[in-house]
Amino acid sequence: MIDEIVTGKQVTLRPVQADDEAKLSEIFSDPEVARWWGDPAKSVQDALENTDDDSQFLIELDGEAIGFIQCTEETDPMYRHASIDISLRSPWQGKGHGPDAIKALAQFLIGKRGHHRLTIDPAAHNTRAIKAYERVGFKPVGLMRQYERGPSGEWHDGLLMDMLAAELRD
Ligand SMILES: CC(C)(COP(=O)(O)OP(=O)(O)OC[C@H]1O[C@@H](n2cnc3c(N)ncnc32)[C@H](O)[C@@H]1OP(=O)(O)O)[C@@H](O)C(=O)NCCC(=O)NCCS
Numbered sequence: 001m002i003d004e005i006v007t008g009k010q011v012t013l014r015p016v017q018a019d020d021e022a023k024l025s026e027i028f029s030d031p032e033v034a035r036w037w038g039d040p041a042k043s044v045q046d047a048l049e050n051t052d053d054d055s056q057f058l059i060e061l062d063g064e065a066i067g068f069i070q071c072t073e074e075t076d077p078m079y080r081h082a083s084i085d086i087s088l089r090s091p092w093q094g095k096g097h098g099p100d101a102i103k104a105l106a107q108f109l110i111g112k113r114g115h116h117r118l119t120i121d122p123a124a125h126n127t128r129a130i131k132a133y134e135r136v137g138f139k140p141v142g143l144m145r146q147y148e149r150g151p152s153g154e155w156h157d158g159l160l161m162d163m164l165a166a167e168l169r170d
Contacts, residue, residue: 002055008104013057023065032090066092124157
């Protein structure tokens with residue numbers, strides 16, 4: 001688990017603490033977040049859970065908690081990689097803060113944790129997320145059919161994207 005602050009160009013990633021429940025609830029109950037992340041209560045509970053391979057951060061801008069980002073590190077040497085997921089509150093979407101936060105975490109995972117490959121798996125119809133990840137250097141590598149259940153219980157496709165260390169954009 002990563003327990004240090006990670007800084008981006010504008011945003012700061014601060015490890016989640018037990019007393020962040022209200023801030024997490026504000027993030028995950030935002031309709032433009034719940035639409036992709038599902039049940040807000042479950043997302044808050046998962047975000048407060050500490051496990052060795054998962055690291056959870058609040059994304060802060062000028063001291064305000066504008067979103068959440070997490071990574072999971074696969075430690076099996078044969079498959080070692082890290083996966084990332086993110087959510088920004090709607091007033092801060094569409095302003096480039098997503099790529100800033102993802103790039104900061106990617107630089108940390110590659111530079112400090114020595115990862116050679118990172119993955120991310122947006123819903124295939126989440127065009128904004130896919131564009132944001134491509135801007136950082138992630139490439140679409142495969143369609144995962146009926147991969148994720150949506151808010152009304154229907155299955156939809158997911159897009160597996162990955163990035164090798166040398167592909168991280170400046
Ligand atoms: C996905 C997310 C992290 C992207 O971060 P962001 O800071 O909003 O991203 P950007 O501002 O860089 O915008 C990304 C792209 O989407 C485009 N975009 C902006 N508003 C858009 C909209 N309403 N619809 C579609 N694309 C849009 C931008 O033009 C940009 O494309 P470009 O790089 O070609 O210019 C953020 O929007 C978010 O948290 N959304 C809600 C939760 C979510 O979808 N999480 C991801 C689950 S995998």
